[in-house]
Amino acid sequence: MPIFLDMHELGDYTKEQLVAGLEEDADEFGVLVHQMLFNEKENILHCICTAPDVAAIEKHHEKFNVKCKKIIPINQIKTDKVIKEEKLKTIGELSSRLSHDIRNPLTILQTSLDVLRSNNPETYEKNISRFNTMYDAIKRIDHQISDVLGFLGTRKLNFTETDLDDILNSSIEGMKIPTQIVVEMPQNKISLNCDFESMRTVFSNIILNAIQAMNDTGKIIIKALKKEDSISISFENSGPAIPEKIISKIFDTLFTTKQEGTGLGLVSCKNIVEQHGGKIEIKNNPTTFTVILPQKIK
Ligand SMILES: Nc1ncnc2c1ncn2[C@@H]1O[C@H](COP(=O)(O)OP(=O)(O)OP(=O)(O)O)[C@@H](O)[C@H]1O
């Protein structure tokens, strides 16, 4: 819709009356006022509005009986930020639809593979590496979909009381952990009030990032700490520190330093944790990601 700068006198109205009369939707002529700037010295109102054409704005003036000074069409100059936001919105809508549509056939593939495997143990034994490649591919697609859905924040959360160990075990289940990498689970048993599925996405993303950062050898230490009104789950890894110059960007949408990364992992984690009313803190030496969730400790 074309944008105009519409300058007119106040007529019989006070500026307060005009502001109070601002509508959220376009009027019967298709005119929508987005912003009003009042020039006190000349007693003129400058309105930024969208309208089908100049004639529509003139009709709008007639209705309010205000004298028009000037109507200037404006070309909108889009900043990089606006362009990026528009692109992300389009990608978001498309991805959300696609993600939901891909999940169903993916479940069919997974179930069929499981059936093939248990009905034909010999074939499975003979083709074990092919089966594993297929399982890995399904897992990878599933991981990307979880990231996209986490990023879009479209999943409805279902809060339940769950043992932290259960979520952590499910997060690493099926993950390819190199033999030289040790994952140390929390020493204490605690339960969390959270959405199991999305918290599993958070933990598996953080653990996967740690594995990828460590180049096949090292240690991931997971600790759980109960405080008065929150629970902290920290993931420490012995990999190199996150370089100072990228540390402020790692939660940015699509930021990645990896050839095959989407850069949606951490932004999804942040969205999910914030949906739980919590936050994620990071620090170096040793590299540690801490998920802090508000909880009523029983
Ligand atoms: N534990 C870590 N140690 C060092 N750098 C990390 C760690 N976790 C994340 N990063 C840095 O943060 C960046 C963003 O991480 P994020 O999980 O959002 O995306 P990604 O891992 O690159 O891709 P994806 O998760 O979509 O596969 C990574 O590319 C990496 O540079």
Ligand SMILES: [Mg+2]
């Ligand atoms: Mg990642």
